[in-house]
Amino acid sequence: MSERVLVPRNRGFLFLDSHPAGCGKLVGDMWQACPAPVDGPEDDGPVALVIGSSAGYGLAATLAGLKRAGIRGIAVSFEKAPTVRRTATAGWYRTAATADIARAAGRDLVFLNGDAFSDAMKDEVADLIEQRFGGRLDYLIYSVAAPRRTDPVTGTTYASVLKPIGRANLTKTLVFDDEGRGEVREVETGPAEGDDVEQTVAVMGGADWERWIEHLLGRGLLADGFSTAALSYIGSPLTEGIYRQGTIGAAKSHLEATACTLHERLDKTVGGRAMTSVNGAAVTQSSTAIPGIALYTGLLRGVLGENLVPPIRQLASLWDQLTGAAPLTLDDEGRIRLDTWELTDDVQAVVAERWEAATTATIADLADLEWFRAEVQRLYGFSVPGIDYSVAVATDISWPDHTRP
Template identity: 75%
Template sequence: MSERVITPRNRGFLFLDAHPAGCTRLVNDMWRSAAARPAEDLGEDAPVALVIGSSSGYGLAAAVAGLARAGIRGIGVSFEKAPTARRTGTAGWYRTAATAELAREAGREMYFLNGDAFSDDMKDQVADLIEKRFGRLDHLIYSVAAPRRTDPETGVTYASALKPIGGTARTKTLVFDEDGQPDVREVATEPADEDEIAQTVAVMGGTDWERWVSHLAGRRLLADGFSTAALSYIGSPLTADIYRQGTIGAAKAHLEQTARTLDARLRELCGGRAVTSVNGAAVTQSSTAIPGIALYTGLLRGVLADGMVSPVDQLAELWDQLTGRSPLVTDDEGRVRLDTWELTGDVQDAVGDRWRSAGNETIADLADLDWFRDSVRRLYGFSVPGVDYAAPVETDVAWPAL
């Protein structure tokens, strides 16, 4: 037993510890939001799914919504750190344990593997487990956000860069000082060189997604009608210089081209489909690192309030489309669009007006700062309603057993 009271300690948007009870409550709330279906409504032949990047952000939403809404069984893959004598486990460690417990209580056969999703060893582990336990794979959700990737064939490690392409980008951004006071400032980011662009594409593009599909196809594990979706983001023109038109955008363009290549291949191989799913804005551990995104998301919440669509609700819609409960609808580029609520003209005009007016004197009236702060803290299990943070909590939580 290693119970203790955990208080938030952070450096900017990065927290040093996570709260197990808060992470558990957060996952439970997501499960309820996804409208869980009784096991008897699912039949004996529930879809088999693999969620790569299942412990945080939209990948966690994919795993929880898949289990609760679509009744999937299968495998989740993530890379998390275990608790130690000095530190708690990562938030994703505790969220995975909570997801596994909900799956068990609901009678869903779901396994969770911890390791490097980019490695061929992990691909072999997953393929072996699919072959042994399920015999086939119906769906694959790819949601990996990592700062670097080692190519398993060459051993070369690539590192991503958050930079514009073609010229210096100047953008407003939002940070908080040590006292938690908001600071709206302008930052300049120098452009990426060709090597930085190529390395970002190597990390965040479609190469590893394609390797996963090829590996499982080579093991003859793809079911007839197999579908796969890689989760993506386009975002607002306000953040385009650093995002969609920057190095990340180059990686997203590669991801979308990979989807078109895979789609043609899968149609011929097994009558399958490959798409990218363009999701709406959310506060995630990845997005808070991108200049301008924190400010934009806070302003968007100021405009829409509860009209923002949560990641788990978006992923519930994606699962409805992938499993045939509703038609699979794509745009002209073959992308499922779950971000339309964010990018309407009226919404973007309102956010743009606030963006131009945003400064230290006005930000409290323009953005929902309390919501944003709490959303960042909830990424680590803090500020979750219903949790007693003054009470000791067990930190030595085991990874779900196979």
């Protein structure tokens, strides 16, 4: 068994290794932070499929589904195994920890590692639903963030980009120097060119979500009253130039349009429903790559402190609405809104004031830099309270075995 003392080594917000014990403890902390239902979940819970289950809101959806709704079923992600030189990806270790929690809770949750965009994965999932879970799926949560997607029909590979549409975008962003001090810089991103928008929509829009639903519907595997939700984000006016009004925003609009199409289809076929769930800001491996989002999130935490709602609590609310434990509350566009705590006028006004005042000299007084920097490290299992990082840990942890319940 390979054991190593692991220290955080990073290039910006990207870390070269992950800490297995830290990742496991983080998952355990999320489990503890998720409130248990008043009556407890049913012994034989609903069958759910979570696509993109190893990180961010997808991980929160998996854990909250286990605890709030007692789900069983399948969780899909795409992670790298440990090698001689490198640890596994953080999502690999988080998945192993989630599998332990599911097993301890008595829930049959199968974890699959592979390309969710492929038809081979769709077939494998469909076969499992048919053979292991009674042939009926009750819920599907779609939470996929990827740089590329290969269309399984045409073989064409599309690549997503983070660009504004129409004109260049100049925004502030947050970086950390080698000593961990926060710096505020301006970064300009050139506008989308050629087929940048179409490529990004092909990766991050609703095409693959729709293929999943059509595939499972074609196999007759969707239960009466089936519900599906794709996780999305709108964000603040401060970041809309690069996000909601940019190429990613075009993909999110396509995702929402897909929800309407799927809702009509599901309503007619199985009395089901499809919607998007708009989540609030969080520090994730995807969000840290977007210019301006790091600064915005640090400032938001500086304003809200402990009132910033973490993903696990947001997704607990989503499961309550999906299962009927709480009323389903939709906005005028038919979206579940889990971000209302973030986008109130008073909160956004204070964040906007701090944004304007933010410089390298002032940022430490305006944003919660210590929290943000620690949150980034925790994405990879570092800076997790209760972990002794001077102790060697085993890195060759196996992927959860799904050949047995």
